[in-house]
Amino acid sequence: MSDIATTHATKGTIGENASRPDGGPKVRGEFAFSGDLWADGMLWGRTLRSPHPAARIIAIDIAAALRIPGVHAVVTAADLPASVNYGLEWRDQPVFATDVVRYVGEPVAAVAADHPEAARQACEAIDVQYEPQVPLLDPAEAAAAPPIHPDGNVFRQLTIRTGDPSARGPIVVEGAYEVGMQDQAFMGPEAGLAIPADDGGIDLIVSTQWLHNDRLQVAECLGLAPEKVRLSLGGVGGAFGAREDVSLQIHACLLAQRTARPIKIVYSREESFLGHVHRHPARIWMRHSAEADGRLVSFEARILLDGGAYRSSSYHVVANATCFSAGPYKVENALAEGIGVRTNNPPCGAMRGFGAVQVCFAHEAQMDKLAEACGVDPVEIRLRNALATGDRLLTGQVIEGTLPVARVIREAAALPLPPSPEIADPMTRPGGAGRTADAAHVRRGIGFAVGFKNLMYAEGYMDGSAARCRLSDGLATVTCAAAEVGQGFVTLAQQIARTVLGVEDVLLAPADTSIGSAGSSSASRQTWMSGGAVEKACQAVRAALLQHVADRHGIDPAQLTITDGRVTSTDARDSIDLAVADAAPGVVFEEEVEYHHRITHPLDDDGQGDAHVSLVCAAHRAVVDVDPDLGLIRVVQVATAQDVGRALNPLQVLGQIEGGIAQGLGLATMEELTLRNGRILNPSFTDYLIPTALDMPEVLATLVEEPEPGAPFGAKGVGEPPTISSTPAIVAALRAATGKALNRVPVRPQDIALGDGE
């Protein structure tokens, strides 16, 4: 916990619903998203992508493309001055395909032209001769198949073994589950502007989740020192994991280097679906055994994740899926095997929930089966097995922080239920206005689910964030490279500075690579990591300010404090009472710090180890109405209680919860990239459906505040938990309403109308 008092007269401090500093520009249309950028003399870049899931490249002829008026450059792998591969964690992905292509959508060449239309025509004019190969499309065959990449077909195989996995309780439940390929489908397509600089370097303005990692990959491929590649954050139209990997960054910079002109690249919606990683599709088998009263005795799981053609973050998605496969429940005997494989399907990587989403769908279905087998209420069976502080995870790690699993279950279950379907507005029946003829057809179901995951990176990763704070006559300026992607970090940074320094005016410098890395806006980590860095920087400035005042008055700085925006002494005889703005006229205080969380450790051969920094949980109860004949669904209400540590901005926390539920609802009922022969069949918002205002249910939320020791202000990241257990809660409700097995998400109308019963 922070030692800073938070009962401030200063407006917009920690715990208040401070407004987003970018809210004004965003509602006025003035906020510059990366796709809105423009530079004098700029050219438009465009990428040519593979139409084949697997093929040898025999030849590439760019002559015709170069002859098109307005075309300035065509680049292929042969034009890369240095490293030809990139990758978020492991450089296994070609910037441009060389001898083979491994997925539909793999970049093969890029062009720069004076008009997007000329660039499009140039791409069409590039003659690539392919020799199609038989693609490897079934992830179940990948491990044993001939390697389709020099690094092999297995990204990671992780076995977690604890206790005696052969132990058996009298009640055994088993099931096989599947999760389809979900897309982040953020609204602002990938975009960036690369500007060649006079020093031979490049300035790149781009929408990303992690400026410094992008910079490193660009620098390696362009053969530049990292300092010569300067990134700044272009306005980000949502991310959800899909902007953690490089997309157009290297292409744009290479074209800028080549043409000595600024290059703008903006993906179309279709290219966006092809140009970023997706959520790993999963096939999961689980077997639980329990005592007659429902207490778990053993747990077994086999998890197969299709990572697609390149590694991205598959290695760590496998870790999360396996580590959290049993859910937030106590079980002493377990064998969980996770594997992530390479195929010729589109690459998969980070998406909100990161591996925990897929296994939660399975373990929560299992907990319901167990409840039924034991004749125990689904809520009660979860309470009987709930993990708590002091318990061990599957990995043997003892939970030291807060993890109020039982409490989120109770609080979510206690929220009021919606009115019965008979009296509900007929226009809100399943399928939308007028589709379901009468209320007699509607069946209601209620489902419950609980999920958990870790915060921050794991397994010994040395994570950190840098921040700078400057204070001058009451005006604070905070600099941090954390990517604002819509989650509201910029609001929190201001709130933290106001709280620590007692000032109201806090400027945020642009996020760029002029300061050290803030790490990625992922893994629900920025509130903790960059929030921690901003707090630490502000505390250092506060200490310097108080020292300055103490020196001037010849007193001990330990006697000074900042309350309600004023510097005062705890010793009344000092009679010091200065507004922070007047406490040190003309003096500039500036401190830059790095923040790190406690050290974690790798997992051993049995998957055991102190690998996670902190854990977070949430429970969801969903109420659905279903028309079983037509397979139509309406999610009426989702009630949730979430472990937030401490709500630093309750309104923004609620926004994250509602938004996460919307995406969880999407996975439960509509969202899937459908593939045929490795090709995405539905790369558009007509065919890849995401929830609209009509699909969004009523949301009731309870924020469970048990401050996390060691976390800045006791706060936990809040972005991911809503997407983890909302999906299984909705599907449990659908099972309750229909009696169908529904072992696969998304649940489609035909699964309800025509699917198998349990």
Next chain:
Amino acid sequence: MPERVATLSPIRLSVNGREYQLELDHRTTLLDALRENLDLTGSKKGCDHGQCGACTVMLDGRRANACLIFAVAAQTHDITTIEGVGAAGNLHPLQQAFIDHDGLQCGYCTPGQICSAVAMLAEVEAGWPSAVTPDVAAGPVDLDESETRERMSGNLCRCGAYVNIVAAIQDVVG
């Protein structure tokens, strides 16, 4: 490469009360004309195919997807974009309500949501029923939550700020 010159036409656009003279390729959408030629980038391109609503503008007060209209076809209309809805210090009540209710996260859909909502309120005012209006002959529409959701369902928000978007609109309706 077709002769681009042969397809250029002079066009006039009236945007946010200002008259513009442009020479544009016939195939230029209104959205591209606004964004690329008039530097009015408030209207967003989420899909360019009429699927997301991020490009919503108003033609004579009626909402339209700017990505689905050719600029040449927009010449006879008074066009209002988000830049014409309100300005700093003089926000439209809906803009203020979006801020107050946190009706946005990344904000990419926001200009389209707000333009859509402004025109939607006018539709309600004019008594236009929607697919969920219980009785289309009953006179004034009661813009309750389900009416609001129905009428705003053409504007996608991937951040899922719908609860707060609906609350912001309801707040303005009073």
